[in-house]
Amino acid sequence: MNSSSTTHAPPARQVQPGSGRFVLVILLLIGVLTGSALVSLTVGSRVNAVGEALHRIPGALEYLLDPTIAAGDVDELTVLIGTYRLPRTILAVLCGAALGAAGAIIQGHTRNPLADPGILGINAGAAAAVVTVIGGGVATSASGYVYPAMAGCAAVTILIFLLSSGGPAAANPVTVILAGVAVSALLMAYVHLMVLSSDMVLDQMRLWATGSLAGRRMDVVTATAPVIVVGLVLALTQAPGLNLIALGTTTAASLGLPVTRVRVLGLATVAMLGGAATAAAGPLSFVGLAAPHMMRTLAGPDYRRIIPGAAVAGAILTLWADMAGRVMARPDEMAMGIVLALVGVPVFILLVRRRTVVGL
Template sequence: MTSSTTTHVPPAGPARSGSGRFVLALVLLGALLAGSALMSLTVGSRVNSIDEALHRVPGALDYLLDPATTPGDVDELTVLIGTYRLPRTILAVLCGAGLGAAGAVIQAHTRNPLADPGILGINAGAAAAVVTVIGAGVATGASGYVYPAMVGCAVVTLLIFLLSSGGPTAANPVTVILAGVAVSALLMAYVHLMVLSSDTVLDQMRLWATGSLAGRRMDVVTATAPVICVGLVLALSQAPGLNLIALGTTTAASLGLPVAGVRALGLVTVAALGGAATAAAGPLSFVGLAAPHIMRTLAGPDYRRIIPGAAVVGAILTLWADMAGRVMARPDEMAMGIVLALVGVPVFILLVRRRTVVGL
């Protein structure tokens, strides 16, 4: 009798404990993200305090939404925050959240802890579209690259889906990865050809290809925010299915999961999240790879926790990298993609060597 009564007690305790730890971690990460966003409004060529930034946020929002009706006595700092820092901060959060969630989804679908959104050819598709519009003279600035880059990502995603959806290996993650590698190689050859054949393309492409939010304004936010928000909803909706896929596709199918349909939805989700983020900020390394691993160490293997957590962690990483780039080379700035590579990759390697990265 004693044995039978005690067997029901232990499972509930750890479950409640794990859930409470996840909620606490998410609350702390959310607070850290909010504090980092406020700090982002103070960093740049002109330094100001958080108190100054907070007092100017309402005026900056008014100026951002309708500069023509703003009173003429608005000070320079309000204009600076409304025109540059506020859109840049919002965009850093959106891009980081998109890449973090996309990394969790693609790692779940491929069951590969080293996968990131770029494995589907998203970066190559965006780069090919950007060099095309630059070479054609259609776009000359970062704002003009956003829509073409998202179209390029969508076309590459469709092509990879078509290449990997037929035959006996349909819906196989290895087939998807191989198709992505092949398409990426072809598109990057085209990108290199365009860059080497035109000085104009070379000059403009090198700024986008390093990964940066410099000069991004509200039009980039309004173009990418709906795509990323829809992608985040799709990612969260897949979490229960991804938990089943982690048990193996045969087991998942036997439990009634439509594996092929879930994989197709996952491909669309990763393309939407990674494509919009890449279109807005250029190719960014490390975020989509590391954010899911960091969250696994805090929340365990449940994708209902990993995906929202990875989105928050990704937003924090991107925001910190953007702020660090503004500080490290003042009065100029270092591209966010370079900061992520210089700081993030060594930290990730250290985690791997200490075997704290789940799945490696």
């Protein structure tokens, strides 16, 4: 009797959907994100008080939305917030959320906790597409990079799964990583060739390739936000399928899951999220790796919790990296991608060297 009840008792650390612990974690992350976004509006070449920045947000929005208001009609801080800090903060949140959710989906489909869009070569696909349109004179600003980057991201994602498994229905985690490394190396060689062959391409790619939101304005937000929002909605719908895939593709198919259809939808979602985020901010490493790991540790293996949690955690990581870059080299700034690499490399090494990596 006692043995039977012990066998069927749920694990003590398991968190059920909607449980108090999971709700507390999400609310805490949202609170941290909100506070970080407010602080982001105060950080630049000079730091302003939070209250001072908040007081000017309505005026900054009015300045952005009303083309009849000239810069001379409002004070300098209002123009600064509306033109640079507010769009930059919004983009940091959007790009981080996109990369966090995309990383969770990639890890779910490959069943590999060390996978992320950058490691799988998806960022390289977006970079190759961007350098192509720059070299061809098709696009000259980040807002024009969005759709080419998405196309490049989608093409590379499909190619990697085809190379690693012969089709999208099943993918061995090891061969997926190897295919991603090979494709990434080839594409980055092409990117470097294009950059070195043209001073114009070098000038436009130099800042973008390091991963930075410097100089991004509201036109980039309007170009990327719809794509990322749709991608996040699609990501949330895939959680039940990823929970079944975690049991193995054969088991998932026997339970009635259309594995091929779920794979294709996952590829399209990662392409949307990774392509839009990379187009806006440049290649950013480790956000897609770290954010899902954080949520898997905090809330368990259920993708109904991992995907939304990874999106919020990714937004926090990206926003913190952007703010750190603004203050570390003042009055200049350090690119957000460099900050993420400085933090992400030791984190990645730690994850690899751990005896027990959190499973999927």
